[in-house]
Amino acid sequence: xxxxRTLGFDDSPHTRADGRVPVVGVHMRGATRVEGLLLTDVARxxxxxxxxxxxxxxxxxxxxxxxxALCQRLGDG
Amino acid sequence: xxxxRTLGFDDSPHTRADGRVPVVGVHMRGATRVEGLLLTDVARxxxxxxxxVARCVVESGLRGLRxxxxxxxxFGGFNVVDLDGLHQETGVPCIAFTRGVPDxxxxxxxxxxxxxxxxxxxxxAARRRATIATETTPITISFAGVDERGAVEVLAAxxxxxxxxxxxxLAHMIAALVR
Numbered sequence: 001x002x003x004x005r006t007l008g009f010d011d012s013p014h015t016r017a018d019g020r021v022p023v024v025g026v027h028m029r030g031a032t033r034v035e036g037l038l039l040t041d042v043a044r045x046x047x048x049x050x051x052x053x054x055x056x057x058x059x060x061x062x063x064x065x066x067x068x069a070l071c072q073r074l075g076d077g
Numbered sequence: 078x079x080x081x082r083t084l085g086f087d088d089s090p091h092t093r094a095d096g097r098v099p100v101v102g103v104h105m106r107g108a109t110r111v112e113g114l115l116l117t118d119v120a121r122x123x124x125x126x127x128x129x130v131a132r133c134v135v136e137s138g139l140r141g142l143r144x145x146x147x148x149x150x151x152f153g154g155f156n157v158v159d160l161d162g163l164h165q166e167t168g169v170p171c172i173a174f175t176r177g178v179p180d181x182x183x184x185x186x187x188x189x190x191x192x193x194x195x196x197x198x199x200x201x202a203a204r205r206r207a208t209i210a211t212e213t214t215p216i217t218i219s220f221a222g223v224d225e226r227g228a229v230e231v232l233a234a235x236x237x238x239x240x241x242x243x244x245x246x247l248a249h250m251i252a253a254l255v256r
Binding site for chain 1: 109110111237238246247250251253254
């Protein structure tokens with residue numbers, strides 16, 4: 001499997017004084033090619049991060065479906 | 078030339094309302110490995126880009142850099158980088174990269190709207206430039222502390238796809254995010 005496209009997320013360092021914490025997403029192709037960056041934020045110790053992770057997973061699932069469809073099309077062709 | 082270590086700088090998008098503009102530096106090994114990130118800022122249309130970037134590089138303590146790459150001629154609008162000065166202050170060869178061929182007459186005219194236009198024009202006029210044809214848009218480089226051949230070698234060693242060196246492509250993306 002070459003050139004697999006992924007999104008990696010991590011949060012910024014933060015303290016108890018921070019209300020919201022930045023979260024950065026890195027869109028990559030394989031292990032070396034950065035295709036783009038995403039930025040969002042979550043409430044510190046909040047519950048929205050669960051919804052955020054859920055949204056991210058849904059986006060990834062949609063991307064996987066699209067990729068599978070594309071592979072099938074290429075296979076058919 | 079393998080594993081050449083470079084620093085690529087680009088500035089954040091900005092408006093006239095911004096006093097200072099973030100400038101991001103990406104430290105890379107070759108065209109694929111990010112070793113670290115630097116952050117500084119410059120005055121919009123000011124005159125501190127050379128000293129701010131030089132200080133950022135010197136304070137990073139990085140050794141063995143083959144080149145400093147800059148996206149364009151200036152940061153934060155018309156805060157023009159003195160390429161020779163940056164080379165002298167850091168001891169590292171400096172290469173400014175631009176897609177296309179710069180319209181120097183238009184730049185000179187636009188400089189009238191910012192502080193210290195004559196000194197900034199002198200810096201731009203003094204640059205050694207070369208325009209390199211590609212199969213698409215040509216690229217223009219100016220360089221200090223390295224000759225044209227050496228500069229092209231650095232570009233080749235830091236470019237993965239297309240014609241934009243990776244340190245500059247990444248600095249551009251990250252600078253847009255840190256704004």
